Amino acid sequence: LLGEPPPPVSSLLLIVDLLSYCISQHSYRIKYCILRSNAVEIVLELLERPEKALVGAALRLLKTCLVMKDEFYVRYVLQKNIMERVLE
Numbered sequence: 001l002l003g004e005p006p007p008p009v010s011s012l013l014l015i016v017d018l019l020s021y022c023i024s025q026h027s028y029r030i031k032y033c034i035l036r037s038n039a040v041e042i043v044l045e046l047l048e049r050p051e052k053a054l055v056g057a058a059l060r061l062l063k064t065c066l067v068m069k070d071e072f073y074v075r076y077v078l079q080k081n082i083m084e085r086v087l088e
Contacts, residue, residue, distance in 0.1 A: 009051050016043055016057040020064045031072050040065065040076070044085055062086065 019039060022030045034040055046058040062082065065073040077083060 009054060012046065012054055013057050016046070016054075016061055019043065020061045023061070023064050023068065027068060027070060031070075035076070040082065041080060044082060047086065059086070 023034075040061065043058050043061050046054040049055065062077075065077065
């Protein structure tokens, strides 16, 4: 919202790490949550932040999705043109 300060970097790091953990440990249930909420796309907005730790956390989340070798995540990344955003 307008006028509110952005969340602290440490909080954002914890949220992204928790989401990465959920992807790796709860692969079946988290898929549809990610699909409904566009969580990966929202996290990848952190690539535009100046804090390098947040950029690294966003890339680790993407790596976690791709390392799962699940067709769902590969299709999701391709449909949303996520790799194009990362390579910019």
